[in-house]
Amino acid sequence: METRPTLTTKAYTIILTYQTRDIPSATLHIPVSELYPGKEEDFVKQYKAKKGPLYADWRKKRPEIIRKDLERRRKTVPERITI
Numbered sequence: 001m002e003t004r005p006t007l008t009t010k011a012y013t014i015i016l017t018y019q020t021r022d023i024p025s026a027t028l029h030i031p032v033s034e035l036y037p038g039k040e041e042d043f044v045k046q047y048k049a050k051k052g053p054l055y056a057d058w059r060k061k062r063p064e065i066i067r068k069d070l071e072r073r074r075k076t077v078p079e080r081i082t083i
Contacts, residue, residue, distance in 0.1 A: 012044055014047075023070065030065065
């Protein structure tokens with residue numbers, strides 16, 4: 001997703017949604033500038049084309065990002081609820 005924090009500045013954000021059986025679905029907003037500082041435009045072109053070294057790197061990072069978020073969310077879920 002492309003946004004414009006100022007009229008002359010572009011910012012890109014990846015919106016990643018995932019779902020598991022044990023935890024409700026989640027949506028992550030990941031700034032491209034945090035993943036690939038200085039290479040945002042190149043990444044966006046490769047992402048749209050679904051090929052290139054930055055896109056291949058993203059495909060490797062995506063499961064890691066989901067795994068970290070799942071671990072964080074599972075820590076906050078109670079193991080047992082008593083009513």
